[in-house]
Amino acid sequence: MNQAKNAAIALAPERLLGIKRGVEKESVRSLPDGGLAMTPHPNGLGSALTHPHITTDFSESQVELITGVHAGVQECLDQLQQVQTFTDSQLGDEMLWASSMPTCLPEDDAIPLGQYGSSNVGRTKTIYRMGLGYRYGRRMQTISGIHYNWSLPGVSSEQYFGLIRNFRRHAFLPLFLFGASPAVCGSFVAGREHKLQALSEQTMHLPYATSLRMGRLGYQSDAQASLAVSYNSLEGYGASLQDALTRPYPGYEAIGVRGPDGNYRQLATSLLQIENEFYGTIRPKRVIRAGERPLHALRERGVEYVEVRLMDLDPFEPVGINAQTVRWLDVFLLHCLQTNSPPDTPAEIAALARNQHKTAERGREPGLQLERGDAQVILVEWAAQLLDEMLPFAAALDAAHGGADYTTAIHAAQHSVLAPDTLPSARVLRAVQEEYKGSFVDFVRAQSAAIQRAMRHAPLDVQQAAHHRQLAQISRDEQRHIEQSDSFVFDDYLKEYLSPARLVLKR
Numbered sequence: 277m278n279q280a281k282n283a284a285i286a287l288a289p290e291r292l293l294g295i296k297r298g299v300e301k302e303s304v305r306s307l308p309d310g311g312l313a314m315t316p317h318p319n320g321l322g323s324a325l326t327h328p329h330i331t332t333d334f335s336e337s338q339v340e341l342i343t344g345v346h347a348g349v350q351e352c353l354d355q356l357q358q359v360q361t362f363t364d365s366q367l368g369d370e371m372l373w374a375s376s377m378p379t380c381l382p383e384d385d386a387i388p389l390g391q392y393g394s395s396n397v398g399r400t401k402t403i404y405r406m407g408l409g410y411r412y413g414r415r416m417q418t419i420s421g422i423h424y425n426w427s428l429p430g431v432s433s434e435q436y437f438g439l440i441r442n443f444r445r446h447a448f449l450p451l452f453l454f455g456a457s458p459a460v461c462g463s464f465v466a467g468r469e470h471k472l473q474a475l476s477e478q479t480m481h482l483p484y485a486t487s488l489r490m491g492r493l494g495y496q497s498d499a500q501a502s503l504a505v506s507y508n509s510l511e512g513y514g515a516s517l518q519d520a521l522t523r524p525y526p527g528y529e530a531i532g533v534r535g536p537d538g539n540y541r542q543l544a545t546s547l548l549q550i551e552n553e554f555y556g557t558i559r560p561k562r563v564i565r566a567g568e569r570p571l572h573a574l575r576e577r578g579v580e581y582v583e584v585r586l587m588d589l590d591p592f593e594p595v596g597i598n599a600q601t602v603r604w605l606d607v608f609l610l611h612c613l614q615t616n617s618p619p620d621t622p623a624e625i626a627a628l629a630r631n632q633h634k635t636a637e638r639g640r641e642p643g644l645q646l647e648r649g650d651a652q653v654i655l656v657e658w659a660a661q662l663l664d665e666m667l668p669f670a671a672a673l674d675a676a677h678g679g680a681d682y683t684t685a686i687h688a689a690q691h692s693v694l695a696p697d698t699l700p701s702a703r704v705l706r707a708v709q710e711e712y713k714g715s716f717v718d719f720v721r722a723q724s725a726a727i728q729r730a731m732r733h734a735p736l737d738v739q740q741a742a743h744h745r746q747l748a749q750i751s752r753d754e755q756r757h758i759e760q761s762d763s764f765v766f767d768d769y770l771k772e773y774l775s776p777a778r779l780v781l782k783r
Contacts, residue, residue, distance in 0.1 A: 280665040283668075284614065297345070297602070298344060300340060301340065306371055312337055325755050326755050329341060330342070334414070353597070362736055372724060372727070375591050380717055393758075396764060400769075403540045403542065425584075443584070451487050451632065453689055455485075457487050460493070475716070476715055478715060486701040499528075505556075505625075518571065551570040556585060576781055587605075604689055611666045663693065670686045
């Protein structure tokens with residue numbers, strides 16, 4: 277606690293006020309009956325290729341809302357709400373699904389891939405998604421969540437990697453506190469081996485699960501598990517990614533880049549097609565220039581911010597996350613940054629994966645133990661210790677901003693540790709069982725409809741609505757310009773973009 281207190285005191289208020297944040301929120305579009313909307317991305321939302329705030333993720337049926345970069349927590353969430361309100365206004369009788377785990381899904385091959393037009397970059401994005409479908413199945417890719425982007429002035433790449441190592445060590449804590457996907461529609465696991473238990477005819481669950489999204493059913497890959505990427509340095513991380521981006525993988529060679537009909541099936545046969553395919557609870561990031569590879573940007577200019585990727589959509593919150601949770605993340609990230617972060621090892625990396633799966637699938641189980649070094653520790657005791665260490669950082673943020681919102685966020689988390697039945701995962705499961713006769717789909721459909729009604733009862737004002745319609749039109753115009761400006765034959769464009777030379781620095 278003394279180390280944490282001293283580290284928090286060392287943070288000057290003006291530096292803390294320089295924290296920047298942004299949110300990306302994914303949601304599948306659903307029909308009123310709870311089925312997956314199979315319609316194209318609504319034209320009124322503009323171009324998914326070029327719109328700055330509204331795009332699609334894996335599927336054409338999966339909307340992604342993106343805020344700008346904000347110094348204020350509430351300002352960030354206010355923009356997210358505004359973008360969501362406009363998005364909802366273009367959906368007709370469809371709605372945004374309020375849970376990370378998807379609605380009832382059709383057969384895997386029927387799930388539509390994101391479409392981005394006829395340009396080289398647009399075609400590349402769709403083929404990448406085709407490859408994800410071949411590699412992991414399309415159902416897995418319909419899982420949605422919240423990504424939280426965060427930076428603090430004056431942090432070096434080396435320090436960001438220290439933050440990332442500690443975040444990975446302690447990732448069980450946000451999974452435990454904010455996981456909200458303990459159940460799923462049976463269609464998601466149809467034809468797959470799993471250890472879920474039936475809650476009703478159409479709903480599967482695990483009784484103590486926090487986040488099935490982050491467990492073995494979610495974004496997991498046996499192929500990627502062989503990577504064991506180290507976060508000890510930018511150089512080592514970059515070397516691991518480059519190897520995965522250039523080393524052929526037998527299972528993906530069997531799929532082939534093209535099918536017998538000559539059409540593309542994936543971008544490449546390497547372990548990763550592109551950098552974004554690498555899964556993880558947190559990523560080092562850098563804004564890229566036009567046409568630049570993300571790994572090259574990191575190597576050339578260093579880490580600019582981190583992207584937290586393990587947050588479930590909270591179905592009880594209109595935009596999937598609230599200000600108290602965002603403030604908790606700020607404190608947690610500061611703690612990860614400012615406390616001692618020894619190098620990771622292959623043994624620790626393997627243990628962290630086991631801890632993640634245990635917490636995701638059994639996190640609320642009384643007495644559950646996790647691995648910490650050579651010891652076994654009780655999850656809630658470790659959680660209580662970390663939250664105590666976070667209090668000085670919350671106090672420093674409160675001193676910089678005024679008020680006590682950050683300390684309140686940590687106190688709320690401390691209460692949740694002592695009363696796990698108040699956690700979002702417990703609340704979801706209780707509502708499914710007690711209010712919706714064990715139906716996950718009926719619960720989320722009701723939550724989604726209630727959020728939609730609230731959005732439509734508080735529409736954007738005339739000026740805001742006009743602004744978003746203008747952004748949509750500008751994005752459509754930009755897509756047409758890109759399509760008209762292509763000068764490369766697609767095969768040549770793809771060969772150039774995927775060239776290993778574009779991953780390294782020119783000396």
